[in-house]
Amino acid sequence: MQGFPFQPEQASTVAQSVDHLYLFLTALTVFFSTVIFATIFYFMIKYRRRSPGERPRAIEGSLPLEILWTAIPTLIVAVIFIWSSSLYVRNAEPPKGAMELFVTGKQWMWKVQHPEGQREINELHVPLGRPVKLTMTSEDVIHDFFVPAFRVKKDVLPGRYTSMWFEPTKLGTFHLFCAQYCGAFHAGMIGSVIVMEPDEYERWLAGSVPGESPEAAGEKLFLQQGCGTCHIADGSGPGPSLLGVFGNPVKLTTGESVPADDAYMRESILAPRAKIVAGFVPIMPSFQGQLTEEQIGNLIAYLRVLGKSQPPQPKEEGKK
Amino acid sequence: MSTATLEPRVHAPRNYLNADYGWKSWLFTLDHKRIALLYLVSITFFFIVGGSFAVLMRIQLVDPQGAIVQPETYNKLFTLHGVVMIFFFLIPSIPAVLGNFLVPLMVGARDLAFPKLNLLSWYIYIVGGLFTLYSTIAGGVDTGWTFYTPYSSTYSNTQVTAVAVGVFITGFSSILTGLNFIVTIHKMRAPGLTWFRMPLFLWAMYATSIIMVLGTPVLAITIFLLALEHLFHVGIFSPALGGDPLLFQHLFWFYSHPAVYIMILPAMGVVSEIIACFSRKRIFGYKIVAFSSVAIAVLGFLVWGHHMFVTGQSVYAGIIFSLLSFLVAIPSAIKVFNWTATLYKGSISFDAPMLYAMGFIGLFTMGGLTGLFLASLATDVHLNGTYFVVAHFHYIMVGGAVMGYLGGIHFWWPKISGRKYPNGWAALAAAIIFIGFNLTFFPQFVLGYLGMPRRYAFYPAEFQVLNVMSSAGATVLGVGYLIPLIYLFWSMRYGPIAEPNPWGATGLEWQTPSPPPTENFSKIPVVTEEAYAYAEQEAGHE
Incomplete structure (x- = not known):
């Protein structure tokens, strides 16, 4: 580290925009503290007690002043709020192709x-x-x-x-x-x-040691854990086929549709009875405690691959 | 001094201090003033305990490798520092000491509405404190004062249960205190003391009491659930047991954010009293200052989510909590402007309480403005969990609340003890505390922005310079806190006798002798004027 830095290095696309807001807030802090402290010092010196019996005239307050110093901070925080929230929203979503x-x-x-x-x-x-x-x-x-x-x-x-x-x-x-x-x-x-x-x-x-890709490791686990016994690809098993599932909405027994994302897949592995796919019965056992987080991550990576294939066209489709 | 004539043979007239002697007269007292002193002694003890943990922490952090203790021990130090300072010092500080002493005096009553509950609240506090001390001696606890799950509930092997029980129990003492104040302020005001004639300290106590009564039960429930999971593995917070890890944070901050206002609102009340007295002025915009206390109390319940911006809560929840957090800043800003305006065309003296009050405004303003960095989403992502947060809340809770508490102690000390302290020493201490505080905590803002996370027992070497600066400042701050302890103690025996109203202040508490008699007033006063009627005061009194 060179010298005595006051801010960390800027090494990402968002760093500079966050620093700009930070600098604005710092300037605001310095400005308002200076104004308030200077006013207090000025008053304390100017209106210091000169004789013990002094009885200054009472001042009730002033509605216009109160409105003014309510409105100014309100405006300022509104600016900070809009600035910081829009930056936050902009930084929340990763760009495509990450x-x-x-x-x-x-x-x-x-x-x-x-x-x-x-x-x-x-x-x-x-x-x-x-x-x-x-x-x-x-x-x-x-x-x-x-x-x-x-x-x-x-x-x-x-x-x-x-x-x-x-x-x-x-x-x-x-x-x-x-x-x-x-x-x-x-x-x-x-x-x-x-x-x-x-x-x-x-x-x-x-x-570096290449190791297995998450998808390959997931495929191996899928076999080892016997997932394919029930989740037969053509949809004929007691569990739903997993082809074309990931990334698409899934219809549940409750009638609602949920997106089959990471969180849904994870829940379905660890707490299979939380959400039951329409047309199936809750018979799957929980894998809670039997898989490490990395293994679950690998399984989901494999499910993501399966999600890219065409789903089977079972008879239920005809009902619709 | 009319009461002195009743007992010509003793030096001091009968008052609450010499009304009775012996330990029973203290431990079984129902007098709110004596209970206030019981609290004063107990919270001072806990302040010293919590402060010594802080001293050890600052020594540890002088060296990037950790100078004196193992990480496990350091984790216990910051946990106990937080638990002791927050639950056993800051939360009871102004309400239980100054509030207990002053609320009945300020409303013109002979005691609080429920004197027995008041004594009970102290005993509850002590039992809770003993559990916490026990846990410290039995090995300590290492979860952080925030007890985040699932670490606290299923991973920590330390004395989580004992501390949880301690905090749980102590909460009830706060509830009883709050209840007592609400009823007293509603029902026991002297004739003529309308709501808008009340001193702002009473408004602050009222707003604080509402938070204590509404918020503390949520803390109790949260701690209870935590103990259930910790002891019996009932799945509430731990995902391994089927619980939700973030639920705890929602519940915890629903109490613990308003708890910050339990600490700061009373200090604001104290500062209003002091500024009015030492500038001989009515508080500028009295009603607005009064209502801003209530606004802070209400809004304070709606901002807990700003502690959770980086937990993965939804973007929209983040935006709402950010907006509400900015809103709660406005009443605080209004108060600062009104205090400043109160000085305008006043007659300002620089007695020690006023210096503490000015110190409060300085540090509170800094604490409030740096709060904007954390209410703002984009900057909070970077600053959350770093030393910036540590610096910010110390400016509010130590710079603000402790300065306010010390200001109040200095302002009402002649009333409480019947003695005066050396003003020069008190002014010196105020200056040392102010300087020492800034030396300790200002570098932590920079540390936080540079990225140093809090709760690190050791750290990368590049952060050492700022940590050493902070530790050096802490020694100054420590000296600053020791000085008042010495001269206040000294003054109890050797200080000059205080007259009933040494500062020439308005307010019913100054119309009775110092120290007040057990029954507070020989005759219940009748209030005929607004608070802070400094302009027309004195003529009738002397």
């Missing part, structure tokens, strides 16, 4: 799985200039994935998925902190994000 990584938080380490199957612990290698979307979950308590240089942060929760994204704009190694207290070595749950030139990243991918 590279998708799977992150698992665990006391006290970060595990990352790349789409090509590479795994790393407490390190995250990403290419420069490409949006990266993280789907995150925790195997135990709540953690929080925080990269100050990117100005991004999101809690990592057990039992559900959260996601965040960033697009690095600077080469280098940046801090990755856990920002939600998670137990004894919370302070040690830190790692680094390493931003590389895209071709260098390709070389890193090729050079």
Whole structure:
């Protein structure tokens, strides 16, 4: 670190816009504190007590002044609110075509799985200039994935998925902190994000242990766990076929339709009776406690592949 | 001093302090003033306990590797620092000490509505405190004062149950205090004391009591559910047991955000009294200042979600909570403007209470303005969970609430103890606390923006300079807090005898001797004028 910095490096596409708002708020803080403190000092000196018996004239108050100093802060906070909320909304959605990584938080380490199957612990290698979307979950308590240089942060929760994204704009190694207290070595749950030139990243991918891709690992699990026994591809089994399911709406016995996304798939594996697909009976056992978060992530990656295939055309379709 | 003639043989006239002697006269007292002193002694004890945890934390953080203790121990230090300071010092501080002492005096009554409940509330507080002290001695607790699940409920092996029981029990003392104040303010005001003649301290106590009565039960329920899951594995918060990990945060902050206003509203009330007295002026825009307390109390219940912007709650929920959080900033700003305007054309003196009140305005303004950074979604994403948050809430809760508390103690000390303290020392202490506070906590704003997360027992070396600055400031702050402890204690024996109204203040509490007799007033006063009638006062009284 050079000299004595007052702001962390700006290394993502959103960092600068967050810093602009931050600077505006800082300027506002300095301005209002100065005005208030200067006024107080001025009054205290100008109207200091000169003789013990002084009885200044009473002043009731002033409605116009009250309206004025209610309206000014209201206007100012309205500006901040609109500015910050629109920035937040703009930063909430990852751009299309983002590279998708799977992150698992665990006391006290970060595990990352790349789409090509590479795994790393407490390190995250990403290419420069490409949006990266993280789907995150925790195997135990709540953690929080925080990269100050990117100005991004999101809690990592057990039992559900959260996601965040960033697009690095600077080469280098940046801090990755856990920002939600998670137990004894919370302070040690830190790692680094390493931003590389895209071709260098390709070389890193090729050079590191390739490992299994999440989809391949998921396919293996699908077989091992016997999922295919019931979820027969042609729709003839006691469970619904999983072809063409992921990413599309699913009709439930309750009549409502829910999108088959990560969270839905996860719930269907761990708590299968929460939402029953129309036309089926709740007979699937729960896999709670039998799969690690990474395995569930892999299974879902495989289900995502299956979701791209054409669904079977069973007889029910004819009823419609 | 008319009562002095009744008992010519003793030096001091009969008052609540010398009315009776012996430990029973204190532990079984129903006098609100004596109960206030019981609280004063107990919360001072807890302040010292909580403060020593802070001292150890600041020593630890001088070295990036952690200077003195293992991470497990550090985690217990910040947890107990938070638990003790919030539940056993800040929340009871002004209400249970100054409120207990002053509410009956200010409304012109002989006691609170329910004196026995009042004593009970102190005993409940002590029992809760003993559980917490027990847990500390039995190994401590490491969940953070926020007890986030599922860490607290199913992962932590520390004394979670004992602390949870302690906090649960103590909550009832706050409920009883709040209930007592609400009834007293409604039903026991002296003839002529209409709502809009009440001192603003009473308005602040009223608003605070509403939060205590409405909010604390939610905390009790939350802690109870936490204990259920921790002890019996009933799945409520832990996803492994079928629970929802974020439900706890919703419930916890539904109480704990308003709890910030339990700490700051009373301080605002104190500051209104002090500024009026030492500028000899009516509070500018009295009604607006009074209503802004109530507005803060009500809006304060609707902003809890701003603690959860990065938990993955929906974007729309985030936007609503952000908007409501900005709204709650407005009544606070209005108060600061009105206090400033009160000084205009006043007759301002610089006695110690006024210096504390000015310190309050300075630190509270900084705390309030930095709150905007956290209410604002885009910047909160970066700042949430960092030292910026630590600095912000210390400016509000220590800079604001503790400054206000000390200002109040200095303002009413002659009334409480019947003695005066050395003003020079008090002014010096106020200055040292103000400077020490800024030296300690200002660097933490920068640390937070640079990205240092809170609750780290060790940290990357690049953050060391700011941490050392903060720790150095903490030594100044510590000295600042010790000085009043010494001279106030000293003054109880050696301080000059205080007259009934040493500051020339308005308000019923100043119309009775210092210290007041057990029954407060020999004759219930009749109020004929508004609060802070400084302009036309004195002529009739002296």
